[in-house]
Amino acid sequence: MVAIIEQVFREQWGRIVAALIGFLGDVDLAEEAAQEAFAIAAERWPRDGVPANPGGWLLVTARNRAINRIRRDATLAVKTRLLEVPEGGQDAMEPTTFPDERLELIFMCCHPALGTDAQVALTLRTLGGLSTDEIARAFLVGEATMAQRLVRAKRKIKAAGIPFRIPADELLPERLAAVLAVVYLIFNAGYGGRDELASEALWLGRALADLLPDEPEVHGLLAMMLLLDARRDARMLDGEIVLLADQDRARWDREQIRRGRVELDRALAQPGHGPYVIQAAIASLHAEEPRDWPQIAALYGELSRLTSSAVVELSRAIAVAEDQGPEAGLAIIDQLALDDYHYLHATRGELLSRLDRIAEARAAYGRALALVHDDAERRLLERRLTELSASA
Amino acid sequence: MQYMMLIYQGTTPTPPSPEWEALPDEDKQAVYQGYRALNETPGVTPGMAMAAPETATTVRVQDGKTLTTDGPFVEIKEAVGGYFILEADDLDAAIEVASKVPAAARGGAIEVRPIGSW
Numbered sequence: 001m002v003a004i005i006e007q008v009f010r011e012q013w014g015r016i017v018a019a020l021i022g023f024l025g026d027v028d029l030a031e032e033a034a035q036e037a038f039a040i041a042a043e044r045w046p047r048d049g050v051p052a053n054p055g056g057w058l059l060v061t062a063r064n065r066a067i068n069r070i071r072r073d074a075t076l077a078v079k080t081r082l083l084e085v086p087e088g089g090q091d092a093m094e095p096t097t098f099p100d101e102r103l104e105l106i107f108m109c110c111h112p113a114l115g116t117d118a119q120v121a122l123t124l125r126t127l128g129g130l131s132t133d134e135i136a137r138a139f140l141v142g143e144a145t146m147a148q149r150l151v152r153a154k155r156k157i158k159a160a161g162i163p164f165r166i167p168a169d170e171l172l173p174e175r176l177a178a179v180l181a182v183v184y185l186i187f188n189a190g191y192g193g194r195d196e197l198a199s200e201a202l203w204l205g206r207a208l209a210d211l212l213p214d215e216p217e218v219h220g221l222l223a224m225m226l227l228l229d230a231r232r233d234a235r236m237l238d239g240e241i242v243l244l245a246d247q248d249r250a251r252w253d254r255e256q257i258r259r260g261r262v263e264l265d266r267a268l269a270q271p272g273h274g275p276y277v278i279q280a281a282i283a284s285l286h287a288e289e290p291r292d293w294p295q296i297a298a299l300y301g302e303l304s305r306l307t308s309s310a311v312v313e314l315s316r317a318i319a320v321a322e323d324q325g326p327e328a329g330l331a332i333i334d335q336l337a338l339d340d341y342h343y344l345h346a347t348r349g350e351l352l353s354r355l356d357r358i359a360e361a362r363a364a365y366g367r368a369l370a371l372v373h374d375d376a377e378r379r380l381l382e383r384r385l386t387e388l389s390a391s392a
Numbered sequence: 393m394q395y396m397m398l399i400y401q402g403t404t405p406t407p408p409s410p411e412w413e414a415l416p417d418e419d420k421q422a423v424y425q426g427y428r429a430l431n432e433t434p435g436v437t438p439g440m441a442m443a444a445p446e447t448a449t450t451v452r453v454q455d456g457k458t459l460t461t462d463g464p465f466v467e468i469k470e471a472v473g474g475y476f477i478l479e480a481d482d483l484d485a486a487i488e489v490a491s492k493v494p495a496a497a498r499g500g501a502i503e504v505r506p507i508g509s510w
Contacts, residue, residue, distance in 0.1 A: 160506050161393040163482040
């Protein structure tokens with residue numbers, strides 16, 4: 001029963017909160033009501049059985065709780081839209097077909113008038129149902145700091161009139177980009193080993209793809225996340241990083257790679273390919289053996305033109321080095337203004353060692369080591385440096 | 393929702409300055425036209441014209457003594473250059489109006505500040 005309630009929570013929390021915000025016009029009230037409804041479910045369902053439509057049941061329960069609270073509390077009534085809710089009146093929302101307002105919610109959470117940190121926290125809280133404590137731990141900040149961040153963001157939504165609405169067509173591309181950036185950020189935070197964030201990002205990406213089936217970048221982002229996440233189990237071995245070329249492919253999630261490619265095909269079938277579609281295509285090529293380096297290099301070139309990012313150029317340099325030899329890669333790297341980026345020096349070290357320019361390679365790895373923060377990455381660099389000494 | 397829209401001129405040339413005089417006539421006309429259109433926008437209550445921030449005087453009281461200094465509270469470039477009140481449905485509608493203020497595209501910025509309700 002606990003498992004069932006957890007599953008319903010996972011599937012329904014975002015929809016219920018979204019519908020309640022749409023109805024009540026208040027985030028705090030919506031969250032409290034949703035929480036109360038789940039608490040009542042935990043008490044009643046084991047006794048009475050799970051209702052036929054758990055989501056609808058929870059929504060009606062939450063809504064009734066909120067209405068009762070508003071009736072008891074006159075000041076609350078002034079603050080919400082429920083000034084004149086008729087007693088026992090017609091249900092505005094049929095429990096079986098209550099509107100899915102998660103898009104309205106995610107666009108509100110990711111509104112550019114909120115800071116990125118606040119966008120991420122709000123999205124995880126309201127749509128994902130993560131507790132303040134869980135979000136705080138995931139982003140390595142104190143619970144009080146995170147609580148403060150959420151309170152401030154919710155206060156701004158109310159005070160500044162941030163709309164609970166899908167943006168107008170002319171605003172949509174820019175606002176959607178902000179939403180995708182938030183999901184990607186959550187995924188990236190999870191890529192560093194915090195698995196619950198990676199699966200949260202996948203879940204949000206899936207929901208967005210269902211809600212916006214005609215947006216290629218939405219499918220592109222989901223495809224990229226699925227393809228990268230499919231290698232999760234192979235990426236680390238006993239706490240140590242395993243580079244893609246050395247990964248045990250038996251540990252790749254083949255089914256997830258297949259699903260990633262389905263999403264990629266969906267994205268490619270639509271006009272207009274942005275950075276996520278290209279990154280998904282690259283991730284898909286990386287899952288093949290042997291890898292098609294000329295094609296990977298060409299896609300990084302396209303991505304580089306779109307994003308003007310030196311980090312992307314570095315990735316292109318790696319692909320070019322595999323295709324045309326280390327010198328060709330080094331020629332690109334030496335043009336990049338990324339001197340503080342440890343991956344640049346690690347890459348130089350690797351390419352120089354392939355050319356048997358051992359002293360230069362050692363210096364490059366040394367520079368990378370001076371810049372790296374992550375412990376697992378540091379150990380990887382130290383291993384490479386040791387191998388280099390052994391071969392010298 | 394009601395918003396106080398604060399116009400910061402930043403590096404926008406404003407009359408009467410040599411930079412403003414140096415602008416081509418069509419640019420000056422475009423700025424005037426932009427503000428006329430703004431003032432006629434539904435929901436906008438135009439603010440009063442403000443003289444240049446250089447003419448401002450800043451007053452503080454310390455230990456019961458009134459201290460008066462020349463110039464605005466912040467740097468001249470950061471001083472408020474004008475304002476208007478906007479009645480709009482929500483922040484997106486207010487952002488839309490703010491983006492039409494000529495100063496926003498000419499080196500200045502608009503601060504969209506909700507009017508307090510408590």
